[in-house]
Amino acid sequence: MMNLTAAEENYLKAIYHLSDGASKSVSTNDIAAEMKTKPASVSDMLRKLGEKEVINYRKYYGVNITPEGKKLALQTIRKHRLWEVFLVEKLNFAWDEVHEVAEELEHIQSPLLIQRLDAFLNYPKFDPHGDPIPDEFGDVKARPRIPISEMEIDQSGQIVAVKDSSAAFLRYMDKVGAYIGARVKILDKVEFDGSVEILVDQKKSIFMSKDVASNILAVQS
Structure with a gap:
């Protein structure tokens, strides 16, 4: 080669x-x-x-x-x-x-x-x-995954990847406590702007914008 x-x-x-x-x-x-x-x-x-x-x-x-x-x-x-x-x-x-x-x-x-x-x-x-x-x-080896922004209320999954791997976005993920492998559940979605509320590892509630949620990929469970 x-x-x-x-x-x-x-x-x-x-x-x-x-x-x-x-x-x-x-x-x-x-x-x-x-x-x-x-x-x-x-x-x-x-x-x-x-x-x-x-x-x-x-x-x-x-x-x-x-x-x-x-x-x-x-x-x-x-x-x-x-x-x-x-x-x-x-x-x-x-x-x-x-x-x-x-x-x-x-x-x-x-x-x-x-x-x-x-x-x-x-x-x-x-x-x-x-x-x-x-x-x-x-x-x-691909695996089926969807943005958190596309999950419905009460759906659960596991974070498996991020679409945006910039240092700024990854530092934001660290700040809010979202990480690869975390279990998440959609608690609420705001119709006005698409922002979501998620529960991480059954203990921490996080609000995030639609833009952020669209860059976090999960496997549904």
């Missing part, structure tokens, strides 16, 4: 996410917004990725990731999420502190290191934010 530069891996990972797992085309402007750069810079990178046959790019028609590109993107995502598990479980990082460190570590080019890291962590299936970790073959 070919090696990409760190910048190329970052772009490929962004294209994979924007394409919903390689299921649709992505525009240059969307990539520029995601990478916080100018469309002209994106075009130059797309040319390089096209030459390496990890994307197909036609001007005005958007970008499609190739099967080889998808495989490489999932490899980078796998490394990132395994490093996040390591940082939280073994080095006692908080879950809002790991993203930037993992962004650096994900570019280490050593398949053997990642195999041994996976084994050392006892083959985790999900990262600290609840996102699935692709296995060494690129397979991803």
Whole structure:
């Protein structure tokens, strides 16, 4: 499997996410917004990725990731999420502190290191934010989950992931006492603005906005 530069891996990972797992085309402007750069810079990178046959790019028609590109993107995502598990479980990082460190570590080019890291962590299936970790073959174990905002009054479930993994949102989660693995029950939903009241672990009541509730994913029970 070919090696990409760190910048190329970052772009490929962004294209994979924007394409919903390689299921649709992505525009240059969307990539520029995601990478916080100018469309002209994106075009130059797309040319390089096209030459390496990890994307197909036609001007005005958007970008499609190739099967080889998808495989490489999932490899980078796998490394990132395994490093996040390591940082939280073994080095006692908080879950809002790991993203930037993992962004650096994900570019280490050593398949053997990642195999041994996976084994050392006892083959985790999900990262600290609840996102699935692709296995060494690129397979991803998905599980049905819905935003808390879509649950009905008196429905119960377990928080399994967050859609927003920004440090600010994760610190908010810590502040209100909502965490991955917490049991929740919908106590009330406000018709006016969609805000919700939830009961956490059968002991703590929390009010949250619809925006917050839509970024917390749960498995119903």
